[in-house]
Amino acid sequence: MRPKRLGFTILHRAAILAYIAFALFPLFWLLKVSITPNDLLYGEGVRMWPSRSTFDHYVFVLEHSDFPLFFRNSLIVSLSTAFIVTALASIAGYALSRFAFRGKFWIVGLMLLTQMFPLVMLIAPIFKILSPLGLTNSLTGLIIVYVAFNVPFATFLMQSFFDGIPKDLEEAAMIDGATRFKAFRQIILPLTLPGIAATLGFVFTAAWSELLFALMLISGVDASTFPVGLLSFVSKFSVDFGQMMAAGVLALIPACLFFFFIQRYLVQGLTAGAVKG
């Protein structure tokens, strides 16, 4: 009995390790290439770790390229999008979760419809709309487009979190003397923090790595976001993999930080003990 269980445990752990290795390998490769000197990149064949490592690529990216600017742009766009979308989605999700109103069915239907089109189809019309408004080549334009595309899904996401919170709670608060909005703010929102964190994280990463619209709507360096910037390492004649990967590693940092800050809300089981249990 004992050895058999031990065998299972080992198998179980090994499977988890294999999964993690599989999922993280591209990241490892990113890191590896970013510290490999150019002369070794092709010279050494496929090796898990270069015989010599260097931070030259990082220095170059930070000091001699436009990357700091792209970074700043990406941060502005992603953070704004994440916060605007989450605020809108919270309010809309609450309404969908709690109220019955005329046209609800159609609103939900329309929101679902927006999720069904391949985005490529929409590039031309969106460009046509934004261009006379002077919103192409601008971060504001990008934020508007991202918000529009992320709100429906984020709304459904938030709605499911609100659905998980018993209605009794805000009813109790309203009987205790709160207005509906106060009950929402003081009772329901604090309990939805995990949902809000998840939505923020989801939208932030979506905006952070979005390439298609950024590429189509932005042409100048001034308003480029970092995924567009990455492409500048691809020239007609070669691809500067080392610098590209270094930039990639740097781009991971804000996303990691962002998740680091929201992770404690993601895992909290805040509603425990609200109702009978």
Next chain:
Amino acid sequence: MASIDIAAIRKAYGSTHVLHGVDLTIKDGEFVVLVGPSGCGKSTLLRMIAGLEDISSGEIRIGGRRVNDLDPKDRDIAMVFQSYALYPHMTVAENMSYSLRLRKTAKDKISTAIAGAGAKLGLGALMERRPKALSGGQRQRVAMGRAIVRAPKAFLFDEPLSNLDARLREQMRGEIKKLHQDLGATSIYVTHDQIEAMTLADRIVAMNAGIVQQVGSPLDLYDRPANLFVAGFMGSPAMNMFAGTYRNSGGAPRVELAEGVAVPVGEGIAAADGAKVTLGIRPEHVVVTRGGGPGIQAFIDLVEPTGFGTILHASAFGSDVKAFSLERGLATRGDTVSVAFPVDRIHLFDHEHGARIG
């Protein structure tokens, strides 16, 4: 404290009619219990009083003031939910003080109020705990505490004890009764539980399918049920009911049951000779005697000892007759006994409409 007047209240969700005109006046300080089967509209009525559901038509007054269009927060009532609905991110003290904080009550007043309520409910040591670190009974107490801290005009309870085990329910029942005697607050209490209804109520309101069937003191409803529904609903084990025909010609008034059995009934019954009636008698009033005593011959099918007494199921005139007796070992399965229905314990109901006729 305040009285509550409910006049011709109706509720419909779209084309589903849930309440069909409820009239009820609850006096200042009275403890009224709403009973009825699942889905009969008890919670709906309570939530309409609280302001959580719109009123389709009719009028509700609390303390003489019409509240139809008032938000829950302006009605100054407190409610204890079946689920307790404690705020999970707040401590016990914060849960109880929330309503006072919303009203911008002075800090020292808040502390006295929650300390007082905490002491009354034995929550003193739990004040800094979160709800998730409390047992079911403790949560229930916190929910009660949250209701009593602000001395509202009225208390509403929606099956507050139904999530507790039997022992705890009995204990909390006693505490609620004591609390009501202390505070003398107008209370409306919804329950499925007969014993809760009987023991707590000044008056019981029995509802069925959105219609009030009878309003009266617990013993009123028990001793003189107004119709078949109330007769069958109140009491456990439930009242025996037999279909029969009323006769008052050619002898004393009687009800003829199946197989030629006739049961004598009292005078002054509002039915004509030959009317179809339902005869009801509570199991504890059925007299069972062994051997050839007076009454109807019956065979014991099943004996259920409850410890407190014994429930006997007997078959007679093609029906199942339940009897409840405090005496143990009165009969065993297969015995032949005779059962008798004392005249003054018999309830008669109109067969068609179920109304009480004597």
